[in-house]
Amino acid sequence: MKQHRDHLCDVLVIGSGAAGLSLALRLAQTHKVIVLSKGPWNEGATLYAQGGIAAVFDEDDSIESHVQDTLIAGAGLCDEETAKFIAENAKPCVQWLIDSGVPFDKEEDNNSDSPKFHLTREGGHSHRRILHAADATGQAVQTSLQENVHLHPNITVLERHNALDLITRKKVGQKGKDRVLGAYVWNRKKEAVETVRSRFVVLATGGASKVYQYTSNPDVSSGDGIAMAWRAGCRVANLEFNQFHPTCLFHPEARNFLLTEALRGEGAYLKRPDGSRFMPEFDSRAELAPRDVVARAIDYEMKRLGADCMYLDISHKDSAFIIKHFPTIYEKLLTFGFDLTKEPIPIVPAAHYTCGGVVVDHNGLTDLSGLYAIGEVSYTGLHGANRMASNSLLECVVYAWSAACHIEADTEHDISQMKLPSWDDSQVSCSDEEVVIQHNWHELRLLMWDYVGIVRSTKRLERALRRIELLKQEVNEYYSNFRVSNNLLELRNLLQVSELMVRCAMARKESRGLHYTIDYPDKAENSKPTVLTPENH
Template sequence: MKPIIVIGSGVAGLRAAIELLENGCDVLLFAKDELNYCNTDKAQGGIAVVLKEDDSYESHIEDTLKAGAGLCKKEAVELLVKEGPKRIKELISMGINFDKKEDGSLDFTKEAAHSTNRIVHALGDATGHAVEQTLIDNLKKFNSIEIFTHRQLSRFYVEDGRIFGALFLNTKTNEYEVYYADAIVVATGGYAAIYKNTTNPPITTGDGIAAAFMSGAVVEDMEFVQFHPTALKRYNTPQFLISESMRGEGAILLNDKGERFMEKYHRLAELAPRDVVARSIIFEMEKRGIDKVYLDATKMGEDFLKKRFPTIYNECLNYGIDISKEAIPVAPAAHYTMGGIQSFLDASTSIKGLFVAGEAACSGVHGANRLASNSILEGLVFGKIAADSALKFAKNNPTGAVAIQKPDCVECDRAALRNRIEDLKETIWNKLGVIRRIKQMEEILQCSWALFSKHNVDYNCSEGITLRNMALLASIIAFAALKRKGSVGAHYCVDTPHAYDNKQHIPFRISDLEEEL
């Protein structure tokens, strides 16, 4: 049996790799950058899980379904919630130290749209880093794994609907490399970094989704992009995420006049679902003619803020903001993508031998709007499931002898491509952002598809692959958004504000796009 390829080094990819290794499988693990450079490592808030006596599976399921605005797949949500405690207990056995109360019990906190305190967290507001490091430490205990860093996925090799290999660009040498496998697990994350304003690291450009789509895979619900309401808004500084946990702990949103405004938009005010809060901030900014609002956490006190939110406290201090004494300037930014490669309960996809987990997948657990702190849980639960399914498939369906010709590379003008990427990011933000309009979506669909068609070649640089994938993903988002004849969850179109089709999913292949364009 050939090794199984795992692409992505966040929580889903690492958990999948560990499961495969524990079952005696040889694994090739690919990371686009350094092993720990990913969204998981940046995640702040925590992990939602039913571990308290006064909590229940039913409650967590109901909260998730409500946040998903009628588009969650209940079977997937039930699987996520009921498998969650096992995966968290495994993580604890691997060595993670979740924050505890003085009596030694887990310190559960609450986030928006949760009906009870069920969020476990580590290192205050650096849960993702603790999870990432714990999984990496356990991964390195195995000998039957090869780890390839600085490899950007370019394409998959599929024949008769069955995957048998993948093409990567070595971004250190700018040379292409081909790898064969009996099964591949995609855990490359989402596509929020194709937006100008984003909380994601720049590598999060949907490479796995783009490669699968170009190979004929079905994608689903790609219009649902979650915009985090509160990213640091300060000129010439990164858009650092200000965790939703701060609002869960009592921080309030203020406009430029120091007035609390969320109560005008939703009965839950600051604790409304993320899509509601993000839109409300945009509406308030447009009404007031401002480009930011303020998150006020000063009432929590310096000692509490330093202990509970050390990362946020220190990061803001680096930019001259003492959050114990002044409000934080914030604005929405692209944060999480609910759409992705269509997947089923066993993490399989429409391509035989291709499995997917984490943010690259559209498993149905998030619906139209992800419930806070369900993302790391999804990576843990479906990472394991993807590994189990991939191993079973590979044992029963060996690929046999195959040979792949490396592509002829196209020389690239890196500076010109970088400029084009930045222009496209701004266009995507303006036309496919928090608030959308039909005419603008039609415009970006036409121009981004033309851009994809022009750049759908094998450049010998990362910028070329990135521009191609960004243009393709912009086309996919716009296509899906125009198919949805109403607004629901994270997709809000001012021309169709009513959610009368909110029970429908939008699955399609590249052939569907080609037929219409």
């Protein structure tokens, strides 16, 4: 049996995107922090975020307007107090990013000592309030945060380390109120399971869009934090609301290249293959309608016409303007043979954002003492039935701040002398059946796309649940007998989250926001969040 390594820290942050790194930096002066990253530490959804981050910086805008826009986009299911909490704290948290070196674009014609930021507008917003760094905002945020992390000796980043499961008092047989004590971690370099003891654990693992065949997300978005929190006894909510970004590039070699909503904010049209526009026929807001409306319209037109894709066209705008504001997209499209300034670009919807997640309070605290969840992994109540564009990075940085404040105020729970049991892999063997994982992986993602996609039905959901339960049995048996691997860990988590998504969808007997079912096409009068509790399942 391999020697098990034991790490000790104050705060274990699982995930290295905007939420995780922001929290680590806010605590680094007073706490020893370990940040886990499944792959290279920049390889997360933050890196690929194009559009920007919403905050009220314009004198003509207001916090009340930001809140109202969020509530409208959320189709009546947002928590209004949460929307206010985030909108009110947006400017200071975004200012913290600015002070940390994030190079948001500024207005060209402003020569004052404090130049104004260039603000753009996206779907659902009634004002220009999106700060951005050209069309690669996420990359600018991720890079700046990483540069700051390098300066802190109190932060250790462990790349190619998968969190395997949370360690709790209940799991190791300790008495008293249940509390998180750390996590078991799969060191992919050494192919060994290690133990991390920690006073606090923060899940910042992102969403679960990898459950779908077509997604704009990177490969790491496999719902790990949601699955781990559920297994540890935490509630989850609203997992039926999976946002499909309307405009992902349709090309066999472009698996997940997104065409930002800011293109439509700056005047791009959605068109049928014959060149005619269709969004005005579906919604008075046309291309600037919320994402659920736009994605369903594209899906409807593709099915009606039997078309493989629709088209996004901004070629009627000045070419210099297009290249200046969307340089990353322009260059990337050229590699696929498309010129954004001259022709319509083929697009399809793709799974993009998980609006539900682990239930938390305004401090990011879950049902389990010492365990926090921030960013896309969490359910705060902000997004309701549909996330408004550019509220996601905002939620990351606001909850990184509030969780850090809550952790700093908690001076108890010394675990330095506590011994935790090592991971026991003495009874398992190396697998010669990795093909089983691959087959189950592809089957899951395809059935989720076909049965739990943009348009659903009760029959489709029932079929999906039956097959997921069978796949879970197979994978759990496999997990019990063979050594862990990256693919096995991700598939185990994807199956758990897929089941939770389907159960949430089956519980909602209406169509609202991102959840549309042909069996219940209308909105219910008294709609509430869908909350699942582990002991009831």
